[in-house]
Amino acid sequence: MTHPSEDTLGWLLAQAARLHRFYLNEKLNEMGLFAGQEQVIQVLDSLGSIPMGELANILRVRAPTASKAVTRLTALGFVERQSERLAEGGDRRSVRVRLTRKGKTAAARIHALWDEVEADMVADFDPKDGKRLRKLLLRAATNLATALGGTEQNFDIPLDALDDHRI
Missing domain, CATH: 1.10.287 (Helix Hairpins)
Structure with a gap:
């Protein structure tokens, strides 16, 4: 049985994107990561220590979603949180996140994985x-x-x- 839209460019593009993501995810699983987590690592590798809210904005997700990803990556040892006081004498705190040494190593591997997947895609x-x-x-x-x-x-x-x- 064929899909009704399989002769459209959009359908083919969606299938290629889905297969690309699946293939990349297979490689990420070897590192103990899941799809989406590599994006957090890549952003932090690129920008260093950044506030949690900025990370959420860059990833185009809500703050709780970014926080959940950071919590999981912290438990795996890839990321660490740092609290800082925003104002003198105030209780407001900002949470910044950054890569650990393990996270920096993972970032280099993730970059290589993207290159491998692309090479296979256009082999x-x-x-x-x-x-x-x-x-x-x-x-x-x-x-x-x-x-x-x-x-x-x-x-x-x-x-x-x-x-x-x-x-």
């Missing part, structure tokens, strides 16, 4: 086809961001991506 592509696919996906993402009433910036699409020398 039989001509290098020009890989560049062309990247450019087309960026255009598609830009078009969808615009259709949603936003801009590329609202959806984490690099503003200069289409002009990038790698394309």
Whole structure:
């Protein structure tokens, strides 16, 4: 039985994205991580110690969702929390999060995993086809961001991506 939408680009894109995520998740499981947790590690690797609220904003999740992810990653030894007082003499505290040494090692491995998955995804592509696919996906993402009433910036699409020398 075939899916009614299987001849559309959107369906094919969704299937490719689903398989990409599944394949990456298989590799993350070898590290004791689950899908989504690697994003926390990547953000912290990129930005260092940041407030929990900023982490939630970057991940585009609610603060309780970010907190739950950090709690799990803390229990696994990848992340640690730091409390700091916001105002002199006040009780308000801010929680910052950062990677542990284990988290920094994991960040390097996660970067390598992304590279491995991408290499497998385009294994039989001509290098020009890989560049062309990247450019087309960026255009598609830009078009969808615009259709949603936003801009590329609202959806984490690099503003200069289409002009990038790698394309």
